[in-house]
Amino acid sequence: MLGNISVDDSMAEFALGQCAMVQNGNWAYGQISGVDGNTVLPADVKFMPIYTGMAGEETQGLCIGTENYFAINKNAPAEDQKASLDFLTWLYTSAEGKAAVVGQLGFIAPFDTFSATEKPTDPLAQDMLAWASKPGITSVAWNFTIFPSQTFKDNVGAALLSYAQGQMKWDAVSKLVVDQWAAEKANVAG
């Protein structure tokens, strides 16, 4: 049943070769390779952009970016704030820290302290890097940061599920998206 499928389920189906495509990011490789009885070869795990039939999408690349930030609590004691900054600097500049970010966390760090060779070696990260440097292809900006709130995303997700189950008309879904955007923007501002 659609409403009961979790991300874990769909990643497992992909890893077992029961489905050919699944929507996810490069962080999913750990999940795919970790499934018991995995039948998908590393060389066969690739990305493709989400084509939706819009004009000009031939040059569209992958959606790349982030919606998470490091933040330091301004109310914390000054020495704790400094210690946090020192730790983050160490993590993203020292050899040991960078090795941990790339090797153990599998992050593609957007900082110039990382050289071209300091990238994760899993197939999805490699394919993503290949897409990002393809000539004539423009990566799609990761615009979740301008979404009003997590609640907005949850509500849209729930509405899309209802639509997929045939309980909601498309008009109602698009109306909900517009209304929720306005309402949640107002809530965040207030």
Next chain:
Amino acid sequence: MSVMIVGEENTMKIALTHYFSGGDHMQKTLRKYFPIFVLPTLIAFAISFLIPFVMGVYLSFAKFKTVTDAKWVGLDNYIKIFTINNDFINALLFTVKFTVVAVITVNVIAFILAKLLTRGIKGTNLFRTVFFMPNLIGGIVLGYIWQLLINGILMNMGVTLTFDAKYGFWGLIFLMNWQMIGYMMVIYIAGLQNIPDELIEAASMDGASSWQMLRKVTLPLIAPSITICTFLTLSNSFKLFDQNLSLTGGDPMRQTAMLALDIYDTFYGRTGYQGVGQAKAVIFFVLVGLIAFIQLRVSRSREVED
């Protein structure tokens, strides 16, 4: 044998009377050390109830992300409950609907089972134990197990528990019944066993029908049990959380979220709305208190004094 027991009781009474009234010195000492003896309990009560409660009420008037860093915003949170969306009102309506149905079904079925299991049928004790057992399992576990079971059945119809709010509603009602009936049944059985046989015998000699006997003899005499059972089912249904969280999680589209789950979702699911969640919790507390108070008043007035 019984004479001896009465005798012992009397001796006991005399001894106690002497201990409390005769020993004037004793009473003084008791009064003197009273604060010391009550202190540990008082401290525990303050730490685990009073302080969190007062802090909770204070936080409902504040904007905060961590409880130690709160900013006073007055009634802002209480206004936001009703202006950000209709979640709270929807949850309230759903909770009221659920509570009404659950209280009726649980008590009626528990009473019928209690009636059946006080007739001396073979294996009565086994049945009583089996019916009581679900009450010993935790709500979260129950919710997940029944989610699997109910979904397994609904699968045949091509739907799931969270496909439509009505499946979630009846799923919750079923779960609540399954869990509470045994407990209520035990209370009703105790009540039924306390009805003097003479009364039943006298009524049947006077030619009362079984319906009359139920209405005029049994029900008035088990009124204390009815009070306890409706109180327990009412407050448990109204405050239901674990089962709600694990069975439906409020899906689809928060239509099956009851009040406690809505408070939890507001507090933990929405950054910056902890204060609003707290304000909802205070309203919830007042509602629960009010309902319990009214319900106890109403059913106490119907009880038969003996």
